[in-house]
Amino acid sequence: MGLQNKTVGVGSVGCGVFSYEYFNFDGVGPSHGRAPAVATGVKRVLPDRLVFTYQGDGDLAAIGTTEMVHSAVRGENITIIFINNTLYGMTGGQMAPTTLMGQVTTTTPTGRGRQQGFPFRVCEMLATAEGAAYIARVALYNPVQVNRAKKAIRRAFETQMAGLGFSLVEVLSACPTNWGLTPLEALKFVEEKMVPVYPLGEFKVPEEVKS
Numbered sequence: 329m330g331l332q333n334k335t336v337g338v339g340s341v342g343c344g345v346f347s348y349e350y351f352n353f354d355g356v357g358p359s360h361g362r363a364p365a366v367a368t369g370v371k372r373v374l375p376d377r378l379v380f381t382y383q384g385d386g387d388l389a390a391i392g393t394t395e396m397v398h399s400a401v402r403g404e405n406i407t408i409i410f411i412n413n414t415l416y417g418m419t420g421g422q423m424a425p426t427t428l429m430g431q432v433t434t435t436t437p438t439g440r441g442r443q444q445g446f447p448f449r450v451c452e453m454l455a456t457a458e459g460a461a462y463i464a465r466v467a468l469y470n471p472v473q474v475n476r477a478k479k480a481i482r483r484a485f486e487t488q489m490a491g492l493g494f495s496l497v498e499v500l501s502a503c504p505t506n507w508g509l510t511p512l513e514a515l516k517f518v519e520e521k522m523v524p525v526y527p528l529g530e531f532k533v534p535e536e537v538k539s
């Protein structure tokens with residue numbers, strides 16, 4: 329999109345914490361869960377930049393729920409890339425709000441049960457916010473899905489650069505290490521266990537980026 333020199337990535341606390349080491353553009357490191365608030369500040373001061381956050385489900389859907397919800401409600405012109413791998417990866421695999429029912433984690437050793445509540449569907453909730461312009465859920469379990477994910481992220485960025493408001497792409501992602509699976513088994517887990525709970529698709533698309 330020719331935006332590399334105009335991009336500011338806002339990292340998160342979690343496995344994405346070193347994201348600024350992997351991308352060749354500017355980056356900011358906020359405290360846990362606060363990426364949408366930091367991105368809001370950056371974008372309001374530098375409105376011509378492409379500003380996005382990269383957040384895990386612990387960061388975005390637990391400690392950072394308030395920042396995520398209210399940046400969407402306010403219709404901040406930022407993009408959130410939300411990595412849903414069903415648990416807290418960096419700290420050793422604890423339950424997250426997105427953990428599946430029955431899923432074993434280090435803090436749900438007999439599987440997530442009724443006492444730990446239910447999986448949190450972020451896209452469905454945010455799609456009800458007037459300020460949210462583009463909301464999509466994608467999954468990384470085969471090349472076709474990877475291409476769909478790229479397209480969704482491009483549409484989210486187009487939404488932002490057209491000044492249409494808040495955008496979020498939820499990316500269902502494997503965490504073989506903490507799931508105790510091989511990488512191939514982990515891709516199957518994404519397809520067979522996660523997708524039925526977190527249906528894929530575009531929940532909200534502005535007319536301007538539909539073509």
Ligand SMILES: Cc1ncc(C[n+]2csc(CCOP(=O)(O)OP(=O)(O)O)c2C)c(N)n1
Pocket residue numbers: 341342343344360383384385386387388411413415416417418419424
């Ligand atoms: C205020 C604060 N509380 C707790 C922690 C510990 N901590 C570090 S990463 C993390 C969760 C990471 O999980 P997630 O956001 O799902 O990202 P992942 O590592 O799975 O990509 C937590 C709780 C912290 N660094 N700061």
